[in-house]
Amino acid sequence: KDLFPLRYLLRLERFAEPFQKLLTIAAQAAAERGWHLYLVGGAVRDLLLADPSEPVALSDIDLVVDGFHQAATVGAGVELARSLQTLYPQARLEIHGKFQTAALLWHNDTELDSLWIDIATARTEFYPYPAANPEVEASSIRQDLYRRDFTVNALALRLTNPRSSELLDFFGGVLDLRSRQIRVLHANSFIEDPTRIYRAVRFAVRLGFVLEPQTEGYIRHAIDSGVYEQRDRIVPALQTRLKSELKYILQAPYWRAAIRKLADLDALTCIHPMLKLDAALWRQMRLADWLQRCDMTIPHWQILLEVLIAKIDDRANVAQALQLPADAIKRLANLAEIERQLEQLPHCEKTSQMVQLLKLFSSETLILVAVRSSRTIRRLIWTYFSRWSLVKAPIDGTDLKALGYKPGKQFKQMLDDLLAATLDGEISDRAQAEAFLHKRYPLT
Ligand code: CTP
Incomplete structure (x- = not known):
């Protein structure tokens, strides 16, 4: 299926009215401060892939602020999020100090439903050593996109003027969307962040794409080089990311295809070096x-x-x-x-x-x-599961009282005996249950 003309696909009118309004307001707030604002990541990818005749739903949006007239400092994303929250007081604001990113969260909102917006300042990440947590500094939108995982996730849609609605595609993401391929931006991507191996497979299977051959080669190389095997180097944060990728995959309807592909790449060894499917x-x-x-x-x-x-x-x-x-x-x-x-x-x-x-x-x-x-x-x-756990005795505690038994410690034993006799087919109706009780627990 070929893509429609880009200009047509990238119109903000494809989003429902409240989302368009929100993005327009956010762009105005950025422009007033002399910054550019970009929609990036999955939302742009999905806008290009979604059926053009259907409105595009949004539940998770990534926005990036970059300098234009004014240099955007590390705190720009947080400042923009704060100003948006004054206009949308129903949204909850969360600030993540270390990377200076902000999130605005709506829960069951009448217009925006459940929406999560991450706002960050354009930044570069450095990995001090393979599989470590990245260190961060402010930078340009191009650098920000370059630190991302795959070309199809490294697209940005400018929301601010001049040239709003322009698509930034520095790494050939549109071509890869057309040829339905998952391609990394650089050879070290999987060494720096091995969870991307799982992400590559997840996106490929979910979108019906293939792994671009060189990218698949990089994955195999990262696995062969034992990127996950230097266990002393594996920071707990990396294990957390691996677990959340596994969770994402295993709860998806496409889990079978994803696990088979991971096994084919020998990527289950990321869980343990000896694990084979x-x-x-x-x-x-x-x-x-x-x-x-x-x-x-x-x-x-x-x-x-x-x-x-x-x-x-x-x-x-x-x-x-x-x-x-x-x-x-x-x-x-x-x-x-x-x-x-x-x-x-x-x-x-x-x-x-x-x-x-x-x-x-x-x-x-x-x-x-x-x-x-x-x-x-x-x-x-x-x-x-299917039969025995559903079996009930024909008599319960209330019936025991009605029959004249006094509530007490013995009740539990009596009920257990009744259930056992029912399971073993010794009793099947109330009359048989009463006879069983009178014999075993005569009323004095
Ligand atoms: N990202 C990355 N490397 C990771 C995780 C995320 O480069 N290990 C980048 C990707 O560019 C991605 C963006 O961060 O587009 C946001 O991550 P996430 O929300 O997980 O991905 P989405 O593309 O939004 O995917 P989904 O549609 O599954 O939410």
Whole structure:
């Protein structure tokens, strides 16, 4: 599908009225201070890719301030955000001191809905060493765009006059949008920020693009050179970014294609040098995707990530480094012992005994064990989710009182016995339940 003429695609009128108004007001506020204002990143990319007959929705906008008549100092973005907030008092202002960026956040606004605007001053980033957190200083819009990940994300639309609506495309982003390719701006990009490996795959799969061959070569080179393997160098902030990329990918509808591509690039080694997607692990992930529907309260991405991590011997440390929740770290640390306990399932004589054992574990734990274990155990866990966990005894606590039993400690035992008898098929209706009770717990 070819792109429409750029002039047509880049009209701000393609955004809904309240967004156009907001961008116009922001541009005026910048111009009054002698600055230029640019719309950059994903919003410009999506404006060029979106169906021209549909209005373009915005939920996340990146704006960059650059000097024009006046040099823009590091605090320019923050100043602009403050002035916008006086006009939109319903927006929350957040300032991130270190990089001097500001964010304005609207939540369920009547006009702007939920909108997040980041406003930054044009800046350059330096990486003191590979995979470190970048250091920042104020600079020009060209330099600001050059520090970005891919050509299709390094486009800027000028919002201020003169030459408003002009597209800044220093690195061939439009050509790459036309030929549907993800291309980095420089050879060291993945060495400096290895999370970009995951971002490249995510954008390629999401947009239906391919990785430009040289870019794919840079990825393979970064992985071969062990960019993630110098574990002592891996700052916690990088692990946080890796986790959020993994989360982004694993919760997306396209997670399968993305994981396959990452595996093809050998990029799962970024999680752990020994991690490979073999046929068994791939099957486990697809099973987990299916099984998690038994309990929709479990975060889907986390279960898939735990299945990946469970494959590694050093799983507890990997989970800890990726800052997974404490219960997930504990589950992965104790997995071998949990699996040993659940291997007893087929040896239980009665259904109630199996349920008693299964009840000791959370749904997350059972899913993790189910996908990794034999068909017999998986079937028992599945039956627990789909049938046994839904079984109720024909009599509840209120009924016990009505039958003349006095509330007390024994109630729980009585209810447990009733449930066990129901599970084991010894009772199935109220009359049988009452007879069972009278026999086992005679009323004095
Ligand atoms: N960026 C980058 N390197 C990263 C993360 C982000 O260069 N590791 C840059 C990209 O230019 C990106 C911009 O920061 O366009 C904003 O990041 P993000 O919001 O994650 O990306 P979007 O392009 O807005 O993507 P999405 O549509 O998924 O929100």
